Amino acid sequence: MSLLARFRRPATALAAATAATLVLAGCTGSPSGGTPDGEPVEITFQSWVPNIDQAVDAFNESHDDIQVTLETITAGPDGGYATMLSAVQAGNAADVAQVGYDSIPDFLINDGLEDITEYAEGSAELFSPWQWETGVFDGSVYSIPQASGPLGQFYRADIFDELGIEAPTTWDEYYEAAKVVRASDPDRYIAAFAFNQAPWMIGLAQQGGANWFGTEGDAWTVDIDGDETLKVAEFWQKLVDEDLVKVVADMSNEWNADIQNSNILTWISGSWADAIVRGTAPETAGNWAVSPVPQWNAGENVSATWAGGSASVVLRGTDHPAEATEFAVWLNSDPESVSILTSIGAGWPALADTSAIASLQDDPEVFAFYGGQDIWDTFAESDAAVDTSWKWPPLSSTLFASLSDNVSAAVENGTPLVDAYRLTQEDVVAALTERGINVQ
Template structure:
């Protein structure tokens, strides 16, 4: 593998020119398009691939692939997720010429990988497989009309709630955000120790998902420049809603996935959670004695919405083919099989990797009947809710090549607002100002911003 990483400023400018935040469609390259499935290797002299991932028990899926593809041998190496773990090693490996062939990369980090010259153009091997995948998930790996990754899974949002308590309080699952606020008020009146939910200022991906569902996108490009519109009317409406919930003390302010939050799930002091599809396992694992008492409903909707809208917590994850691989066709074939073959998808679901990226989930056994999950939720097939939610994620949401800074800045600003230093609307406005500076610091042009 060669060392072909570009300078940061030049790469970022090139990425903006390609239309990072307005990517669409497949295509690119002069060679005829080939299906990834056609790459099978030679059993007598198998191609060797290295795959880096952090998904627990994903080795089972890798073993299944190797058994069915004797001409390709995939070796799994487990990594730590995030910018200071596996990502740093991947980027260093690309620069040194010894990166893995395929690596798990979050949808939110793909733009950063692209501008660092770390992704291989796999358009000719992958574009015929696009129809297998949910449109918005497929688009996360498409930049400037070229394909750089295969979607793995997402975290579509829904509302987990204690149905037994809602029934006792005479409340139905909220269909709108106004319903959500009314239910929150009723809960406080019925039980002064209970809350409908918590405002998780510790979770930037959660707050971003709330903004994504509210409407207007945060990042886009105009020509060769980025436009930042975090401080927009839809986000301000969402922030104002949650500010009033905080001011009226209708939600708790403790961090979710903290010890206190887990205890509140167990006791019913937290009666609901707007979470991703993978959150099912978190609730089951930390409040096992509440089995049979929970249900899942779609995310509440904003008034006047033309159609049902949802969002995905942190986007999701992709199998990215890294720059410099000697076997792009075989690497793409593995990436496509990993998240489209029913046997593999079923294995990964059991490992808690997220919602499948494929459109047709009818042949995934664990989505049709799950003797562990369904009884916990009173016999409900909760996956029907998440399938609808994933299909309702907007196509126009794009991540910037500064997602790490976005997460840390938004979390700091939101925590300050919750503690009384300004409002949540102020927190989003401050985050916009900071992101403009971050993009400029990386050598990018930024056009006039605002909602």
């Protein structure tokens, strides 16, 4: 039976199908401890995280038997992921790579990952159960979790104080705050409507109670245009229609300038966005704060993530699966390494016990930028409030491309955002069906 035929079965059958076809070339590699001639095993690690070389250097300094070379790649399905999978097919892939939780199913269906169960299964207790499970299919381990991206609201506390408003705790309050902000200055907006960011839009839908993918029997279910999602779309449609948010791609040059010039005052984003805010607008140090994401119903505590998070995977074809896994586990569990990763903006640690992570306890640069606030308390609460039943489907790259394209077209053409989500529903169902994946 072919991989695609097997993949008609959802959820845990994904890994059974993939594992059956994986070529475990790495099983013939040397065990951890160096090469037969006593030289260290050399492996390559691909990542897009700025400054992650600090953690790689720390590993190399503390290990004589394994040495890691870092290769910087572009994040996402159209950049580094495509390069990784092409290299796997060509037989010259890196050993370890950073991959989003959302894209692990894509890598499995494309036969791109090693089954690292025999090297990693003893490490499960080190990590948050839900983050560990993002890389486990049919009992086999395919990744080591690194960090999640629980959502928070970064906001300009100084300007909010000037305007007499507090950080919104509900979406109704957010709407009212947006009107106050807009009236205060012709160039000022409470936020950007980031039509370019499918992960952001998905996170907002998840936080609104949507659950886009599930399984029933031998089929996937797809609910991208359900009531919960359309409620979120209609809310942002109102903000766009009333010119209360600026329609601009976030992390673009224009958006960067607006953050620097105090023309965009909030950003609902993952915990890793701390490093982006600090790097984009260092002169605004001391003026920012972080609060929980606004709630749809007062008193609730519902959060979500920006595309789940990311993990370290061992790419198919490596000659050193044991050493590659050892590095992946160390990178994401050693307290020194995780402290570095947190400080540079890799996300909220996947570690089950974060009490030994120095940068979470005291990070003078981060805390000073946010006016002395320990922002990690907010993200710890956000991470605990994430709906961990959310499933990422195969073909997430298709999902991301379709959603961003359809929303961008809606903004450009002045058509309803709800129609963009309905079109995305049709696109994703068609794409899954075309790949032979059973959809209910």
